[in-house]
Amino acid sequence: MIQVYNTLTREKEIFKSITPGKINMYVCGPTVYNYIHIGNARSSIAFDVVRRYFEYRGYEVNYVSNFTDVDDKIIKRAREEGVDEMTIANKYADAFEEDTLPLNIKPATVRSRATEVIPDIIVFVQDLIEKGYAYESEGDVYFRAKKFKGYGILAHQDLNEMTENAAGRLDDDELIRKEDPIDFAVWKATHEKDEISWQSPWGDGRPGWHIECSVMAQKYLANTIDIHGGGIDLAFPHHTNEMAQSEAHTGQKFVNYWMHNGFVNVNDQKMSKSLGNFTTVHDMLKHYDDPMTIRFLLATTQYRRPINYSPDTLAQARVALDRIRTGYRNLLFRLNEAAVGQDDVVEIAIEKQITFFESAMDDDLNTPNALASVFELVTLANRYAEDKAVHSNTVKHLLDTIRLFMGIFGITGLSGEPQITDMQKQLLDARESARASHDFDLSDQIRQQLSEVGIIVEDTAQGQRWHQA
Structure with a gap:
């Protein structure tokens, strides 16, 4: 049985879908005014792993996410660049697709934009007004937060404290427009002539931030x-706010399991433009040659735990991923000359690790423990690759299991050759020729040269194998 941690109850709960075999899942996407940062990527990857594991377990996952493409930040960015808001939104929505492709994030079943559901938002807001949950004030429409029983329970915050904090953040004009400082906007009036807007029963305006996700989920x-x-x-x-307005609108429970991923720190500090450590995925991909290592770092930390991103942690992830790649390729090297049949002892060991992997992932997606099972399989692959005789069914089973489990983490390309320079390839070819000619002194000299340029060579009964240091 799969258990997930529910933020609402602060407990792990046995997962049971509303419709057997199917899951409706909504994950908040970015506001498209800039390139996504590593925190955005962490969230996208974390829930991509959640999705992939449920699919592995046989569920059909209907995965919906959004682009917030109308927002104060987008309006500000458009004015700074002297273009309209949709130019900014389209640019960075396209950039999201380009930057997440190398990270192997599966496309959403539906990726909707706020501007695509404006009529639905207006109908939703009208209903909230009719039910007394929202009110119009000078063209804005606000949700009466305290009218919703249990407001704030999801974040486990005190209502009085939230009210005081909200009052301290508001200017005098907004305090006058609101019945209560904690009320939040579901519709915002337009105040500038050149500002993007839509016609509504309350005048020209645009949606508040929270309303789009409620509308899209429904x-x-x-x-x-x-x-x-x-x-x-x-x-x-x-x-x-999503929870409050959605349940006020439908009279039904909005979400059965609220799941939240942890923060990403950069060099042990909270990521912030003021600290100069704001890290976009766009820049990371330009300066790092292995997107799968970035994915590995973000995917194999348990989703609720914080991640520290730094050159050191990225280097550690690269070493770990290369270890898996090397083990996989070592065994793949033996496949062509494998005998027909299987090795029962190895098959039992594989099944044991499958059980351990599934048990770890069933426990609120404990990816570190699941990864430990992958490393056990890699160790098994390395040992089996050294046997004098191997059998095709077992080789394929072991390779398929490693590839399948890494696929749940979203890691691909295990069998691809690592990128090497022309000089490194020439040295490898020269060494292979030297061994074929029984010139072992030259072979050893070239092995040392290769070691100095980052290539470790191993001689096996099946021939020369190598990996990057």
Whole structure:
């Protein structure tokens, strides 16, 4: 049985989907005013792993996510660059697709934009007003937070404290427009002539931030969905407000399992532009030659735990991933000359690690423990690759299992040859020729040269094998 940690109850709960064999899952996407940062990528990858594991377990996952393409940040960026808001939104929505492709993040079943559901938002807001949960004030529409019983329970925050904090952040004009400082906007009036807007019963305006996700979840999934995911920073106010307005609108429970991923720190500090450590995936991909290592680092930390991103942690991830790649290729090297049949002892060891992997992932997606099973399989692969005789069924089973489990983490390309320079390839070819000619002194000299340029060579009964240091 799969258990997931529910932020609402602060407990691990046995997962049971509303419809057997199917999961409706909504994950908050980025506001498209800039390139996504590593924190955005962590959230996308964390819930991509969640999705992949449920699919491995046989579920059909309907995965919906959004682009917030109308927002104060987008309007500000458009004015800074002297273009319209949709130019900015389209540029960075396209950049999201380009930057997540090398990280092997599966496309959402539906990736909707706020601007695509404006009519639905207006109908939703009208219903909230009719039910007394929202009110119009000078063209803005606000949700009466305290009218919703249990407001703030998702983030486990005190209502009075939230009210005081909200009052301290508001200017005098907004305090006058609101009945209560904690009320939040579901529709915002337009105040500038050149500002993007839509006609509504309350005048020209645009949606508040929180309303789009409620509308999309209902439109593309259901009134009650199985899983809602996002970064832990979204628990309040974003998901708190989503929960309130959605349940006020439908009269039904909005989400059965609230799942939140942990923060990403950079060099042991909170990521911040003021600290100069703001790290975009766009820049990372330009300066790092192995996107799968980035993916490995972000995917194999348990999703609720914080991650420290630094050159050291990235280097450690590269070493770990290369160890898996090398073990996989060592065994793959033996496949062509494997005998027909299987090795029962090795088969039993494989099945043992499959059980351990699934047990770890069933426990709130404990990816570090699951990864330990992958390394056990890699060790098994290395040992089996050294046997005098290997059998094809077992070789394939072991390779398939490693590839399958790494695929759940979203890691591909295990069998691909590592990139090497022309000089390194020439040295490898020269050494192979020297061994074929029984010139072992020259062979040893070239082995040393290769070691100095980052290539470790091993001689086996099946021939020369190598990996990067």
